Amino acid sequence: xxxxxxxxxxxxxxxxxxxxxxxxxxxxxxxxxxxxxxxxxxxxxxxxxxxxxxxxxxxxxxxxxxxxxxxxxxxxxxxxxxxxxxxxxxxxxxxxxxxxxxxxxxxx
Amino acid sequence: xxxxxxxxxxxxxxxxxxxxxxxxxxxxxxxxxxxxxxxxxxxxxxxxxxxxxxxxxxxxxxxxxxxxxxxxxxxxxxxxxxxxxxxxxxxxxxxxxxxxxxxxxxxxxxxxxx
Numbered sequence: 438x439x440x441x442x443x444x445x446x447x448x449x450x451x452x453x454x455x456x457x458x459x460x461x462x463x464x465x466x467x468x469x470x471x472x473x474x475x476x477x478x479x480x481x482x483x484x485x486x487x488x489x490x491x492x493x494x495x496x497x498x499x500x501x502x503x504x505x506x507x508x509x510x511x512x513x514x515x516x517x518x519x520x521x522x523x524x525x526x527x528x529x530x531x532x533x534x535x536x537x538x539x540x541x542x543x544x545x
Numbered sequence: 546x547x548x549x550x551x552x553x554x555x556x557x558x559x560x561x562x563x564x565x566x567x568x569x570x571x572x573x574x575x576x577x578x579x580x581x582x583x584x585x586x587x588x589x590x591x592x593x594x595x596x597x598x599x600x601x602x603x604x605x606x607x608x609x610x611x612x613x614x615x616x617x618x619x620x621x622x623x624x625x626x627x628x629x630x631x632x633x634x635x636x637x638x639x640x641x642x643x644x645x646x647x648x649x650x651x652x653x654x655x656x657x658x659x
């Protein structure tokens with residue numbers, strides 16, 4: 438079993454849609470959870486960082502962690518074509534474990 | 546320069562060549578990392594350095610040799626690589642031990658081994 442599972446997509450949505458991206462993880466000891474956005478031919482860029490369970494909101498982005506089900510989510514409201522990228526979930530401390538990434542395509 | 550920079554951005558090398566990748570962070574961080582990103586695979590952590598000391602080697606073949614002369618610079622020396630080593634090599638840095646582990650990535654070096 439992979440430590441972090443993530444659907445590779447692609448996920449195609451129209452502009453303005455609400456996007457839900459999800460990951461599951463296997464190690465219940467993980468406390469820190471991150472979402473990175475990676476545009477083509479660029480390095481990953483940190484989007485959201487959460488500690489333990491709960492929600493965290495930043496503009497159009499909301500990160501949600503449910504430790505009881507080992508499930509992490511990223512919601513994007515009012516999605517824009519500029520949100521088209523690969524979204525990587527990660528967990529751990531220093532020795533980060535990443536999902537494979539979900540490719541998101543937002544069409545105008 | 547700001548953030549994390551990497552050079553070169555692209556590299557093509559033969560299996561008998563020796564080359565080096567360079568990473569520099571301008572964030573005042575105390576930890577640096579090398580990752581490998583291959584198509585359709587998760588980012589793989591290769592090495593971790595804390596305060597210039599290597600604290601993690603994730604079973605990386607010896608043909609990859611890291612060097613961290615100070616907290617701002619990190620190198621990855623490459624020799625006798627294999628075609629399957631072709632990938633995007635990413636450097637990252639963080640202010641570890643501060644209670645919040647946020648890693649910042651460079652743009653990567655895209656490596657092609659022929």
